[in-house]
Amino acid sequence: MPHPCLTCGACCAFFRVSFHWSEADAALGGQVPFEFTEPLRTHERAMRGTSQSHPRCIALDARIGEYSRCTIHDRRPSVCALVPASHEFGVASAQCDKARIAHGLPVLTPDDWVGVAEAERNPLPCQA
Numbered sequence: 001m002p003h004p005c006l007t008c009g010a011c012c013a014f015f016r017v018s019f020h021w022s023e024a025d026a027a028l029g030g031q032v033p034f035e036f037t038e039p040l041r042t043h044e045r046a047m048r049g050t051s052q053s054h055p056r057c058i059a060l061d062a063r064i065g066e067y068s069r070c071t072i073h074d075r076r077p078s079v080c081a082l083v084p085a086s087h088e089f090g091v092a093s094a095q096c097d098k099a100r101i102a103h104g105l106p107v108l109t110p111d112d113w114v115g116v117a118e119a120e121r122n123p124l125p126c127q128a
């Protein structure tokens with residue numbers, strides 16, 4: 001049973017993804033590819049594609065609801081890792097539910113995790 005995020009990607013095509021500019025500054029140890037970002041407010045940058053009226057992160061490789069992966073998974077902004085998938089760790093996630101509903105997907109339930117190997121569950125949940 002694949003991790004549900006790998007057939008979703010809805011949150012990466014719903015929210016504006018903003019973070020402190022230093023996360024995209026290699027000179028300061030930032031890991032997010034600078035060219036994938038754009039300026040936002042004074043101390044923030046955003047992932048390109050997520051500030052528009054129909055957001056879709058530039059780093060997202062997905063057909064929402066079918067397959068999904070983050071092309072910069074190891075270098076994604078810290079905020080991405082903080083979006084929990086509903087019921088992965090026993091509780092619903094308003095962000096996950098909101099994004100999935102907006103894309104016409106059913107919200108995840110505890111049943112969606114039956115058969116997902118413990119090893120596949122990510123303590124930093126957003127796999128998209």
Ligand code: SF4
Nearest residue numbers: 005008009011085096
């Ligand atoms: S956290 Fe939720 S909305 Fe985001 S990819 Fe996973 S299942 Fe989809």
Ligand code: SF4
Nearest residue numbers: 012057059060070080
């Ligand atoms: S997890 Fe990756 S694809 Fe999703 S919003 Fe973050 S950087 Fe973009």
